[in-house]
Amino acid sequence: MSELNKTPSSSRLHIAIFGKRNMGKSTLINALTGQNLAIVSEYAGTTTDPVYKAMEILPIGPCVIIDTAGLDDLGDLGELRVKKSLEVLKKTDIALLTVTGEGFSDFDREIIKLLEEKNIPFITVINKKDIIPANSEFTEELKIKNIPYVAVSAQLKEEIHTLKELIIKYSPKEFEQPTIVGDLINPGESIVLVIPVDTGMPKGRLILPQVQTMRDILDNDGVFHVCKERELRWTLDKLKEKPKLVITDSQEFSKVSADTPDDILLTSFSILFARYKGDLMKMVKGAKALKNLKAGDKVLMAEACTHHAQPDDIGKVKIPRWIRQNIENDLTFDFCAGRDYPDNLSDYKLVIHCGGCTLNRKEMLSRIEVSSVQGVPVLNYGLCIATLHGILDRALKPFPEVYFQWLED
Structure with missing residues (x-):
């Protein structure tokens, strides 16, 4: 099968x-x-x-x-x-x-x-x-x-x-896990999914969060349209009605945000999975810790799977590079992957976790709890990228409770 x-x-x-x-x-x-x-x-x-x-x-x-x-x-x-x-x-x-x-x-x-x-x-x-x-x-x-x-x-x-x-x-x-997008749309409403095809894309197939999001839209009687990032503006122009939501791969946040009108909600697959798999409210607090990193701080980059790292790997290369460019250059990054997640996080100022698509919700919540108990904030790749590109406010608007809490904090 x-x-x-x-x-x-x-x-x-x-x-x-x-x-x-x-x-x-x-x-x-x-x-x-x-x-x-x-x-x-x-x-x-x-x-x-x-x-x-x-x-x-x-x-x-x-x-x-x-x-x-x-x-x-x-x-x-x-x-x-x-x-x-x-x-x-x-x-x-x-x-x-x-x-x-x-x-x-x-x-x-x-x-x-x-x-x-x-x-x-x-x-x-x-x-x-x-x-x-x-x-x-x-x-x-x-x-x-x-x-x-x-x-x-x-x-x-x-x-x-x-x-x-x-x-x-x-x-x-x-x-039963919460819905991915079912509570964000009404039957018949449409969503545009922006899926780049690059060297990180598995040959001949989509990645799991994208497939699961599509299935969730269908389960909730919604309609989805799929395009690559450079085709988004053309896709939006061709639609007879505005979509309720645009969901993008986090690595294309900046371009997709620029091409999506302000009256259309925007978020990413990774941010959707922050609440589907874990606790979006707790993870958003990690965005403030990201902004407050100082010289000499240590950051843990955590992957749930053990995929072969690409030359420009998002977790091992791109995000550390963006953080050094936009937040602080003098930082130490440690890496863990697969089922090995440290019990002792006391040396770290922040944990940046992948979307956790290969973990069950119980384990992702357990990892968040381990971090929370030790006072180490945690956020995932999508929240991190949105923060670094200055568009986290917009990316959280589909989730009013979290969005207003973020503004208050």
């Missing part, structure tokens, strides 16, 4: 499976998916690093199943594996804690504490019921503490359907 026909992993329900070694976590994944996706062995510690698999699980729908290393893994290497497993909590929508009928271990109680602290719903999966029946004291504890549970045999695929029903029941109701 073409990747364009699949639900992006970032938009799927993330189900993480935790538990000690040899609890049958990998067997449980195979039972849930109906496929032999995870390596199964009688030896403890077969799973070393978190393993991600995007799946369609009926009747749940599009999911990402995350298999983790045992919480009781031993030695220095085992400690690193457990740390990697716990990092999965940042993106977990619902957790399955896999145990046997003998009850919770100290390791299990520790992960329960973390799940409760982070308000992550979880289900206790009492596995191997065909070998170790659940004792009555354990099930009574679960009932008293109001912890949802089900006894299954992953090996024999018994009660797996019941587990799926519990996943549906206890998955967070707010899992």
Whole structure:
């Protein structure tokens, strides 16, 4: 199946499976998916690093199943594996804690504490019921503490359907992400999408935020027109009615702003994703921190994916160059990419993050929260570029609540 026909992993329900070694976590994944996706062995510690698999699980729908290393893994290497497993909590929508009928271990109680602290719903999966029946004291504890549970045999695929029903029941109701543009337009209104075709554009396809925005417009009964930046003025002249909104790639903000009449709202894909994936209100505050950078300050450039950097890469080259030209030359830029996001941000005055299209909303909000708790402002590429080009005021007008807060601050 073409990747364009699949639900992006970032938009799927993330189900993480935790538990000690040899609890049958990998067997449980195979039972849930109906496929032999995870390596199964009688030896403890077969799973070393978190393993991600995007799946369609009926009747749940599009999911990402995350298999983790045992919480009781031993030695220095085992400690690193457990740390990697716990990092999965940042993106977990619902957790399955896999145990046997003998009850919770100290390791299990520790992960329960973390799940409760982070308000992550979880289900206790009492596995191997065909070998170790659940004792009555354990099930009574679960009932008293109001912890949802089900006894299954992953090996024999018994009660797996019941587990799926519990996943549906206890998955967070707010899992569905907010609309990208649906609240900005009425049915029948049109939007112009400005999409440059340059060396950074994947060959033969559009990038994910552009595709998702198009789908969201269609879902909300809107109409969209697509053009390159040099064709925008011609496109607007040819339309019989003014579009409600123009959305541009952030790198073309200056030209598109100049070619878009003031009575047409303008923003960027990246700014739309700042609220779709994260918290636009908090990220806008990072724009003020950008303006206040001083000589010697350190800035972290954070990428969610690990794409091959182009010679004029937006995150590694262009934005640092623009900041040095327009704000302050004597700055230090550090870079991180993929799933590695620093826990300690105390050395930084600002985090500038990509749009986060490959992250699920839970993980993007987690990254924003990490920054907020440590008092380090964060903004994304689109907000940064709009600030540097002096058009952030205009780019925020489609979002009145954020726009007026920005003016007041």
